Amino acid sequence: MNERPVFQRPRHYGLLRGAFLIALILFCAPHAVVRADDSQESQKVPLHSGWSLQSSCKSTATAEQISTAGFKTEGWHSTDVPSTVVAALVADKTYPDPYFGKNLRDIPGTTYPIGKNFSLLPMSKESPFHCSWWYRTEFTLAPNFDHRHVWLYFGGINNRANIWLNGHQIANSQDVAGAYQTYEYDISPYVIRGQQNALAVETIAQTDKDLGINWVDWNPAPPDKEMGLWREVYLQDSGPVRIRYPQVVTHFPSTSLEQANLTVETELHNASDIQMTGVLYGRIGDIKFNQTYILKPHEIRTVRFTPEEFPQLQVKNPKIWWPYHLGEQNLQTLALRFAVGNDESDHQTLTFGIREITSELNAQSARQFYVNGQKILIRGGGWSPDMLLRQDLDRLRTEFSYVRDMNLNTIRLEGKLETDDFYNLADQQGVLIMAGWCCCDHWELWKQWKPGDLEIATASLRSQILRMRSHPSMLVWLNGSDMPPPADVESAYIKVLKDNDWPNPFISSASQAPTTVTGKSGVKMTGPYDYVPPSYWLVDTSRYGGAFGFNTETGPGPAVPIESCLRRFLPADQLWPQNAFWNFHAGSEGFKDLSHFDSAMDAIYGAPKNLDDYELKSQAMAYDGERAMFEAYSRNKYTTATGVIQWMLNNAWPSTIWHLFDYYLQPAGGYFGTKKACEPLHVQYSYDDNSINVINSLYQKFSGLTVTAKVYDPDLHERFSQQVRTDVDADAVKNVLTLPTSAFSPAVPAYFVRLQLQSSDGQVVSSNFYWLSAKKNTYEWSKTTYRFTPVSSYEDLTALQSLPKAAIETVGSIQPGPDGAVAHIQIKNPSDHLAFQVRLGIHKSGQADEILPVLWEDNYIELMPGEIRELTAHYLPGTAVFGGVDLSVAGWNVDSATIHLKEGRGMPAPAGPAGH
Numbered sequence: 001m002n003e004r005p006v007f008q009r010p011r012h013y014g015l016l017r018g019a020f021l022i023a024l025i026l027f028c029a030p031h032a033v034v035r036a037d038d039s040q041e042s043q044k045v046p047l048h049s050g051w052s053l054q055s056s057c058k059s060t061a062t063a064e065q066i067s068t069a070g071f072k073t074e075g076w077h078s079t080d081v082p083s084t085v086v087a088a089l090v091a092d093k094t095y096p097d098p099y100f101g102k103n104l105r106d107i108p109g110t111t112y113p114i115g116k117n118f119s120l121l122p123m124s125k126e127s128p129f130h131c132s133w134w135y136r137t138e139f140t141l142a143p144n145f146d147h148r149h150v151w152l153y154f155g156g157i158n159n160r161a162n163i164w165l166n167g168h169q170i171a172n173s174q175d176v177a178g179a180y181q182t183y184e185y186d187i188s189p190y191v192i193r194g195q196q197n198a199l200a201v202e203t204i205a206q207t208d209k210d211l212g213i214n215w216v217d218w219n220p221a222p223p224d225k226e227m228g229l230w231r232e233v234y235l236q237d238s239g240p241v242r243i244r245y246p247q248v249v250t251h252f253p254s255t256s257l258e259q260a261n262l263t264v265e266t267e268l269h270n271a272s273d274i275q276m277t278g279v280l281y282g283r284i285g286d287i288k289f290n291q292t293y294i295l296k297p298h299e300i301r302t303v304r305f306t307p308e309e310f311p312q313l314q315v316k317n318p319k320i321w322w323p324y325h326l327g328e329q330n331l332q333t334l335a336l337r338f339a340v341g342n343d344e345s346d347h348q349t350l351t352f353g354i355r356e357i358t359s360e361l362n363a364q365s366a367r368q369f370y371v372n373g374q375k376i377l378i379r380g381g382g383w384s385p386d387m388l389l390r391q392d393l394d395r396l397r398t399e400f401s402y403v404r405d406m407n408l409n410t411i412r413l414e415g416k417l418e419t420d421d422f423y424n425l426a427d428q429q430g431v432l433i434m435a436g437w438c439c440c441d442h443w444e445l446w447k448q449w450k451p452g453d454l455e456i457a458t459a460s461l462r463s464q465i466l467r468m469r470s471h472p473s474m475l476v477w478l479n480g481s482d483m484p485p486p487a488d489v490e491s492a493y494i495k496v497l498k499d500n501d502w503p504n505p506f507i508s509s510a511s512q513a514p515t516t517v518t519g520k521s522g523v524k525m526t527g528p529y530d531y532v533p534p535s536y537w538l539v540d541t542s543r544y545g546g547a548f549g550f551n552t553e554t555g556p557g558p559a560v561p562i563e564s565c566l567r568r569f570l571p572a573d574q575l576w577p578q579n580a581f582w583n584f585h586a587g588s589e590g591f592k593d594l595s596h597f598d599s600a601m602d603a604i605y606g607a608p609k610n611l612d613d614y615e616l617k618s619q620a621m622a623y624d625g626e627r628a629m630f631e632a633y634s635r636n637k638y639t640t641a642t643g644v645i646q647w648m649l650n651n652a653w654p655s656t657i658w659h660l661f662d663y664y665l666q667p668a669g670g671y672f673g674t675k676k677a678c679e680p681l682h683v684q685y686s687y688d689d690n691s692i693n694v695i696n697s698l699y700q701k702f703s704g705l706t707v708t709a710k711v712y713d714p715d716l717h718e719r720f721s722q723q724v725r726t727d728v729d730a731d732a733v734k735n736v737l738t739l740p741t742s743a744f745s746p747a748v749p750a751y752f753v754r755l756q757l758q759s760s761d762g763q764v765v766s767s768n769f770y771w772l773s774a775k776k777n778t779y780e781w782s783k784t785t786y787r788f789t790p791v792s793s794y795e796d797l798t799a800l801q802s803l804p805k806a807a808i809e810t811v812g813s814i815q816p817g818p819d820g821a822v823a824h825i826q827i828k829n830p831s832d833h834l835a836f837q838v839r840l841g842i843h844k845s846g847q848a849d850e851i852l853p854v855l856w857e858d859n860y861i862e863l864m865p866g867e868i869r870e871l872t873a874h875y876l877p878g879t880a881v882f883g884g885v886d887l888s889v890a891g892w893n894v895d896s897a898t899i900h901l902k903e904g905r906g907m908p909a910p911a912g913p914a915g916h
Contacts, residue, residue, distance in 0.1 A: 057131035067164035067200035109223030119214030156231030159206035180460035239345030270295035321353025324430030353472025367522025380410025381649025407678035426473035436478025480509030510552035534628030535687035547632035556625030569654035619669030630677035683757035704760030806835035829863035838891035845884035
């Protein structure tokens with residue numbers, strides 16, 4: 001293995017790429033100066049700030065004039081990039097907050113019918129976004145860039161664009177097309193070194209016949225159809241040969257995982273007009289390798305270092321990357337340098353994980369995924385970015401923290417392919433990513449594709465695959481969503497995947513439809529998307545969305561925010577009863593209101609008396625519904641079930657449907673039902689056969705466990721009690737007992753089931769509490785739609801409305817910690833009655849909104865008479881917590897109360913009842 005030579009300053013190719021950090025420094029706002037300083041790592045130079053924005057209908061200047069340095073932009077809007085046009089106009093207060101009330105409908109151009117998919121409709125010619133819009137900025141390259149190639153990168157432009165630099169057109173709207181293509185241009189012939197350079201991009205909105213961005217039935221769409229520079233724009237330099245898109249592919253030759261065979265590959269781009277000979281040097285820790293390459297003028301070549309040719313890439317006892325809960329998220333660094341003689345032409349580093357993901361169809365033809373040779377039950381949620389595609393790294397960190405806190409392991413991207421920050425966080429946090437194209441617009445209207453659409457689609461796929469393929473978090477790519485593509489399109493997509501060495505599984509779509517190219521998908525997309533009772537998931541054993549197979553999108557429907565959050569997006573006079581404002585913040589098409597959910601609530605729990613009562617019942621339904629779905633798939637894992645994706649994880653804007661935490665990052669009933677169901681070591685009840693099961697989601701065996709199961713009637717008379725000692729194998733399900741029918745006889749309207757799981761040393765590792773109806777649901781299976789299965793006669797839990805009041809005592813403190821503030825709460829039920837669905841919240845004194853984000857150990861809990869629980873709430877670093885903090889306590893049959901939290905260290909002595 002050859003040692004890397006000492007690199008000298010290039011005499012002909014400018015500054016050493018690997019020896020300088022390129023920094024973007026403000027020169028004279030809005031102009032940017034690009035400099036290079038001594039460093040060991042090259043960096044991209046973001047063109048983030050100092051942009052101007054204007055409609056072409058309001059500017060009479062020519063493209064040559066606009067892209068000339070010194071052009072006057074008085075009257076233009078100021079913006080940062082990335083930003084869509086509407087996002088920029090909201091940021092500068094041209095338009096009011098579109099997320100409040102119906103303000104979105106007041107933005108010019110928002111004339112499409114409410115509840116319709118705007119992406120399928122033409123934009124009105126009167127819309128201000130029917131015109132193209134110009135983005136313009138200026139920058140100056142420092143002298144350090146002399147004799148270097150300068151590259152201009154666009155991470156995403158929606159939908160078409162004309163790109164101009166210093167009066168020269170770099171690309172036109174025939175070349176720049178589709179929301180998901182990325183673009184790189186060698187602008188060396190056009191930049192003026194040492195002087196101001198003017199970059200102007202004329203963006204053109206997508207039509208109903210373009211491969212763009214759409215929101216399906218999730219939420220409304222902004223009137224610009226997400227037009228603009230919606231992804232980052234940056235500059236990079238290089239010598240004559242560039243290194244692009246490196247990746248490291250892992251294969252384990254045996255199940256012992258004692259050796260990992262690594263293949264390193266990258267693209268080499270010869271940007272020069274002459275043949276170039278050079279050496280590519282690679283390093284992973286102490287492992288070094290190199291190879292000489294001869295590149296023709298302007299040649300782009302994929303090169304590889306294989307473990308067969310370079311035995312040092314056969315790594316013994318590797319540090320392996322695992323998903324969260326299953327092991328460490330070990331990340332490695334690959335460093336690549338290309339040298340021409342003694343001059344370094346380019347230098348790239350890559351963070352990667354040593355891991356291998358595969359899949360197969362099991363005996364039931366369900367898609368089973370494996371991580372490093374181990375089966376994994378996929379439990380996740382469908383992702384949505386912000387409706388205006390605004391990016392917020394702190395928010396993104398919180399959302400990944402919430403995913404881990406709920407014990408989920410996967411996020412599905414239906415279209416809305418994400419930023420590098422997103423994928424990097426997924427790698428670091430051990431969250432798997434299902435990525436693929438979106439449904440319900442031109443992406444799936446293949447019969448309407450125009451000449452050139454397939455070329456745009458495959459180029460878009462190549463752009464995204466090259467971005468994603470190196471990330472260990474990538475689980476699978478889906479070539480379609482609701483439908484698989486036709487054979488010619490699917491074959492073209494597969495060619496892109498293979499040509500670009502996608503190292504992970506790919507499937508035809510998120511649906512169960514087979515194709516002539518790849519056969520069965522092994523997944524299903526059968527719904528439901530609206531409310532179904534908790535028993536649905538286990539009672540349906542072979543028909544629709546029940547806990548069998550791999551369900552790529554499903555869930556128990558609406559997720560109503562708590563009142564303090566409703567007040568943040570609904571006008572005060574529209575809070576109750578439900579009305580058009582509520583409906584506007586539901587979904588579209590078949591999900592334009594909450595009528596089905598509300599009808600089920602009326603039948604099961606009783607019609608709500610007011611907004612407070614509605615909140616209590618809606619949160620109980622969300623908790624019970626999410627818990628039941630995830631528990632059902634967990635109980636059936638690997639026998640009939642292999643995965644489930646909750647639809648959805650989050651929302652693009654404030655919404656009353658489809659989330660596990662709301663737009664304001666407020667966790668509520670569905671969040672904690674999910675967190676409970678997906679505990680790594682968990683005890684649960686089964687609605688179909690009254691069995692009690694222990695679910696082990698870890699790759700280790702547990703011995704000497706104790707399961708305690710009790711059944712109570714509404715008056716808390718004990719109907720049944722049993723304690724069982726048991727073991728559970730690694731990543732397994734153990735049926736430990738079945739509740740006898742005598743426990744539910746003589747019949748009473750409702751029952752409570754309380755479960756507890758203790759470790760061998762007596763520690764409680766899981767507890768669970770169910771409320772069950774004596775009356776069972778009667779499903780009308782023959783009337784099932786994609787939305788839900790109708791119920792002709794619902795279960796009856798109206799007896800819960802008569803639960804006697806329970807008095808709760810709470811005491812607590814909040815104190816700083818190395819990873820953020822921590823609140824310690826002790827809550828006690830001194831009464832003789834059950835305290836049902838007790839919710840805790842922490843807020844600044846005198847304020848209604850909770851301090852967010854927050855990671856509660858548990859919430860929406862039940863307390864038996866005399867029971868005491870101690871709970872913690874963790875805040876992420878930087879969250880403003882101190883300076884007068886209160887704890888609010890409320891519940892189904894618990895009067896709302898507030899106590900002040902002591903700030904400092906330690907737990908104060910118990911006080912009187914909450915609120916005293």
